[in-house]
Amino acid sequence: xxxxxxxxxxxxxxxxxxxxxxxxxxxxxxxxxxxxxxxxxxxxxxxxxxxxxxxxxxxxxxxxxxxxxxxxxxxxxxxxxxxxxxxxxxxxxxxxxxxxxxxxxxxxxxxxxxxxxxxxxxxxxxxxxxxxxxxxxxxxxxxxxxxxxxxxxxxxxxxxxxxxxxxxxxxxxxxxxxxxxxxxxxxxxxxxxxxxxxxxxxxxxxxxxxxxxxxxxxxxxxxxxxxxxxxxxxxxxxxxxxxxxxxxxxxxxxxxxxxxxxxxxxxxxxxxxxxxxxxxxxxxxxxxxxxxxxxxxxxxxxxxxxxxxxxxxxxxxxxxxxxxxxxxxxxxxxxxxxxxxxxxxxxxxxxxxxxxxxxxxxxx
Numbered sequence: 591x592x593x594x595x596x597x598x599x600x601x602x603x604x605x606x607x608x609x610x611x612x613x614x615x616x617x618x619x620x621x622x623x624x625x626x627x628x629x630x631x632x633x634x635x636x637x638x639x640x641x642x643x644x645x646x647x648x649x650x651x652x653x654x655x656x657x658x659x660x661x662x663x664x665x666x667x668x669x670x671x672x673x674x675x676x677x678x679x680x681x682x683x684x685x686x687x688x689x690x691x692x693x694x695x696x697x698x699x700x701x702x703x704x705x706x707x708x709x710x711x712x713x714x715x716x717x718x719x720x721x722x723x724x725x726x727x728x729x730x731x732x733x734x735x736x737x738x739x740x741x742x743x744x745x746x747x748x749x750x751x752x753x754x755x756x757x758x759x760x761x762x763x764x765x766x767x768x769x770x771x772x773x774x775x776x777x778x779x780x781x782x783x784x785x786x787x788x789x790x791x792x793x794x795x796x797x798x799x800x801x802x803x804x805x806x807x808x809x810x811x812x813x814x815x816x817x818x819x820x821x822x823x824x825x826x827x828x829x830x831x832x833x834x835x836x837x838x839x840x841x842x843x844x845x846x847x848x849x850x851x852x853x854x855x856x857x858x859x860x861x862x863x864x865x866x867x868x869x870x871x872x873x874x875x876x877x878x879x880x881x882x883x884x885x886x887x888x889x890x891x892x893x894x895x896x897x898x899x900x901x902x903x904x905x906x907x908x909x910x911x912x913x914x915x916x917x918x919x920x921x922x923x924x925x926x927x928x929x930x931x932x933x934x935x936x937x938x939x940x941x942x943x944x945x946x947x948x949x950x951x952x953x954x
Contacts, residue, residue: 594630594658595864596686600713601664601704603694604796604828609661611831611857628682629661635865635872635883636858639945642919643874643881655872655883657865660686664704665717680724680786688790688867690860691717695795695808710795710812718766721786726761728783729754750779761787790867792822794860802827803851822863826856871944874915875899876924892940896950906954910936915945 597605606629613631634654644652662682683689693710694703705712733754739747753776760770766787767780780788793816795809805813805825813823827850834855837843847855869888873895874881884898892912897904913924917932927933942948 593687593868593870594660594685595688595690595868596660596662596683597690597692598662598683598717599664599692600694600716602701603664603692603713604696605664605692606661607828607832608692608794608796608826608857608860609659611828611835611855612659612861613661627663631659631661632656633659633861635861636854637862637872637883639874639915640881640883643876643915643947646919646922647876647878647881649876649878649881651880653880653882655865655885657861657868657870657885659690659861659864662686665720680720683721683786683789684784686789688792688864690792690794690864690867692794692796693808693812695806695812696798696801698798708808710808711815714793714812714815715764718787719764722761722764722766725767725785725787726758728785729757729761729780732780732783733758749776753779757785790821792824792860792863792867795823795825796828797825799827799830799850801825802830802856822867824856824860824863826860831855831857871942873942873944873946873948875949876918876947886942888944890942891938892936892942892948892950893938895942895946895948896952899950902954903950903952906952907938908951908953910940910942911949911951912936912940912942913947914943915947918947 597609599605609629609631612633613629633656635657637654640652640654660682691714693713694708695710697708703709705716733751736744736747736750736754740751753772756772757767757770757780761767767785768788793812795805795812797806797809801809802825809823809825816823830850834843834846837846843855847853871886871888871890872883873886874883884895886895886898890898892910893904893907896907896910912934913927913932917927917930918924921927921930921932924933
């Protein structure tokens with residue numbers, strides 16, 4: 591599944607540092623205000639349920655599901671308008687399905703902010719403005735195309751222009767396209783222009799080590815500013831987590847985290863949040879050779895889930911044998927699930943739920 595979540599933000603906010611904490615593909619992190627390199631990594635999604643399943647059913651290996659994260663070079667003011675290189679970065683954003691906006695919420699005299707002072711609200715507005723400008727260009731071009739069709743008496747094109755003018759007015763009022771007052775059915779008129787400000791967002795407040803647990807004044811500013819937004823805000827001490835990632839053993843990492851009052855790395859929460867932001871769910875297969883997590887789009891049917899394993903399973907799908915994760919863990923075995931009536935046979939219309947344990951029956 592090739593859905594991608596992009597990491598964006600103003601230059602020098604710590605995007606690449608946080609990306610490196612998650613990824614085996616290390617991006618260059620420096621004090622320069624501008625870089626032209628985009629980095630992609632396929633990252634394992636932390637899921638403690640796999641280890642619980644391993645404790646019940648002996649297996650040779652466990653396999654995590656993954657998510658694709660793209661580290662996109664930092665944006666600067668007017669990047670969407672005049673800088674050809676930065677336009678390339680906005681194109682990279684367009685290719686992403688969801689966005690992680692990293693905000694600088696720490697002071698460091700050795701790493702000056704590109705705008706001279708730390709102000710995460712200004713940074714949010716700067717990035718939003720650049721994306722809105724790019725979206726406005728896309729909407730205006732689409733209106734021009736539809737105007738030609740109106741001259742040919744295309745009634746649907748006239749409707750499309752009316753809808754696009756709502757988006758145009760909304761963007762010109764410095765609002766994201768995602769909040770435009772448009773009926774769900776009318777959003778089809780923007781489906782082919784992939785507006786940047788319709789993408790789902792989460793925000794990461796990159797803080798100093800002392801603020802890793804409770805945040806700081808900058809985090810409070812972000813929380814107040816976004817209090818009416820339907821979004822998630824995470825707190826991560828990027829520099830500290832980079833140090834943790836360098837430790838050789840899990841025990842050493844957990845001891846470091848415990849010393850600062852954390853139960854797990856903040857980037858683990860971020861990876862899971864990115865996975866959820868992409869509207870992805872996980873189902874499991876349990877066997878002697880491997881216990882494996884598989885990725886499906888939320889709302890997938892049993893045959894579609896079978897296709898995540900192999901196309902032959904979807905093509906020749908007969909039925910799915912389904913156990914709920916909580917039932918399997920509490921009862922302790924497949925046989926116990928069968929005896930307690932918790933082993934269900936499902937057909938082609940079954941909607942797979944996050945955590946389902948599946949065995950696919952097929953014939954090709």
